[in-house]
Amino acid sequence: MSRYVLVFTGGGMPETEEEQAAVMAAWGVWYQGLGEAIADPGNPLGAAKNITNGAVSDGAVSSPPASGFTILNADSMDSAVEMAQGCPILEGYNGQVTVYEAMEM
Secondary structure, three states, X not given: OEEEEEEEEEOOOXXXXXXXXXXXXXXXXXXXXXXXXXXXXXXXXXXXXXXXOOEEEEOOOOOOOEEEEEEEEEXXXXXXXXXXXXXXXXXXXXXXXXXXXXXXX
């Protein structure tokens, strides 16, 4: 079993409380469906700093910047991708998920 990091980009929270509740419920259903595959449910990400050769600047390296993450246990990259395909950020929120294998050191 390997670990995979799902990095979310884009997305956003709807404006109304009802829409926000629906989004949060969708995330809850997705996480519940992943069950024990969740190693770390992660969190949304906020402000970022970029450090390059000792110089520090505001903002992320990538555009759009990462907006959150989750870490999963899965048997393969294909299995992790299959789990990620159910992520609510992909459902009309203009978001993306990138799946990274966390390499053992």
